[in-house]
Amino acid sequence: MNLALVEVERNIKDVAGKTHEIRRLATLPPSFYAGTTRKEYDNMQFDSFYKYFPEIAKRETREIVINRPSGTLSGGYGLLEMYCTDPECDCRRVMFNIVSEKEKTTVAVIGYGWEDEDFYEKWYGEKDINIINDMRGPSLNSASRQTKYAPELLEVIENVVLQDEDYVDRLKKHYEIFKQKLEDTKVDYEDDDDGLIVVKSTVKIARNDLCPCGSRKKYKKCCGHNV
Numbered sequence: 631m632n633l634a635l636v637e638v639e640r641n642i643k644d645v646a647g648k649t650h651e652i653r654r655l656a657t658l659p660p661s662f663y664a665g666t667t668r669k670e671y672d673n674m675q676f677d678s679f680y681k682y683f684p685e686i687a688k689r690e691t692r693e694i695v696i697n698r699p700s701g702t703l704s705g706g707y708g709l710l711e712m713y714c715t716d717p718e719c720d721c722r723r724v725m726f727n728i729v730s731e732k733e734k735t736t737v738a739v740i741g742y743g744w745e746d747e748d749f750y751e752k753w754y755g756e757k758d759i760n761i762i763n764d765m766r767g768p769s770l771n772s773a774s775r776q777t778k779y780a781p782e783l784l785e786v787i788e789n790v791v792l793q794d795e796d797y798v799d800r801l802k803k804h805y806e807i808f809k810q811k812l813e814d815t816k817v818d819y820e821d822d823d824d825g826l827i828v829v830k831s832t833v834k835i836a837r838n839d840l841c842p843c844g845s846r847k848k849y850k851k852c853c854g855h856n857v
Contacts, residue, residue, distance in 0.1 A: 675714055675715045675716050675719075676712040676713060676714055676715060676725050677712060677713065677715045678710060678711070678712055678727070679710075679711040679712070679713060679804055679808055680710065680711075682808060682811050683804075683807065683808070683811075686804070687710075687711070690800060690804075691708060691709065691710060691711070692708075692709045692791065692797065693706050693707060693708050693709065693731075694706070694707050694709070694786060694790065694791060695707075696786060702778075702779070703779055703782050703783070705730060705731055705732045706730075706731035706732075707728050707729065707730055707731065707737070707783065708728070708729045708731070709726045709727075709728055709787075709791070710726070710727040710728070710729055711724050711725070711726065711727075711801070711804060712724065712725035712726070712727055713725070713804070713805055713808040713809070715812060717809065717812040717813050720753070720809075721743065721753060721765070722743055722744060722745050722749070722802075722805060723741055723742060723743040723744075723765065723767075723805075724741070724742050724743075724801050724804070724805065725739060725740070725741050725742075725771060726738075726739065726740040726741075726742065726787065727739055728740060728783055728787075730779070736775075737777045737779045737780065737783065738770065738776055738777065738779060738780035738783045738784065739770070739771040739774035739775075739776065739780075740767065740768050740769065740770060740771065740780075740783070740784055740787055741764065741765075741767045741768065741769055741770075741771045742766075742767040742768040742769075742787070742792065742801075743765045743766045743767055744798055744801065744802060745766070746766075747762055747766065750762045750765040750766055753765070768784060768787050768788045768792060769784070770784055
């Protein structure tokens with residue numbers, strides 16, 4: 631990862647007054663994302679946002695840079711987004727697959743849902759406060775392998791990253807277009823002035839229709855082969 635080429639979006643102070651850089655990973659090579667597959671998430675039915683929207687992901691994936699001279703947590707961490715692949719599910723959550731620049735591997739998997747407690751109670755079907763709290767998060771995903779860095783990274787995600795309302799709005803937009811993609815829907819999107827994704831319109835595409843990308847192949851054998 632060439633940090634010199636990564637655009638710094640803003641600096642944010644956490645509750646302890648420490649400053650963290652929030653960056654865009656606009657210049658990361660595809661190989662950085664390609665190492666994050668859905669293999670360990672098959673049973674969870676989550677898949678990477680990059681797989682479906684690589685250009686948006688390369689432009690809008692976040693990295694946090696933690697500067698703690700005396701700690702092992704110092705370094706850059708990419709927040710790779712994973713979303714639920716069940717088209718019938720409207721969980722409104724993201725799973726952060728957090729990859730360490732130094733370790734070159736996943737060091738934490740953190741779930742986050744942006745809706746309130748009532749929403750997740752209705753979604754789950756009963757008032758199980760433990761499940762609801764896990765759904766809302768942010769929380770360490772119990773089904774994933776976590777490392778010694780995970781608890782501290784969870785604190786940074788909760789107290790720094792998710793305090794950025796613009797970023798949370800971006801996650802919601804990513805979730806929306808991801809779900810529409812799963813429904814065999816053509817998504818027409820554009821950037822607004824703040825760099826956020828704006829969904830303009832959707833058109834249903836049959837699997838035997840010609841793919842809208844212009845390849846002249848059937849949709850099911852082209853852009854729709856993974857959905």
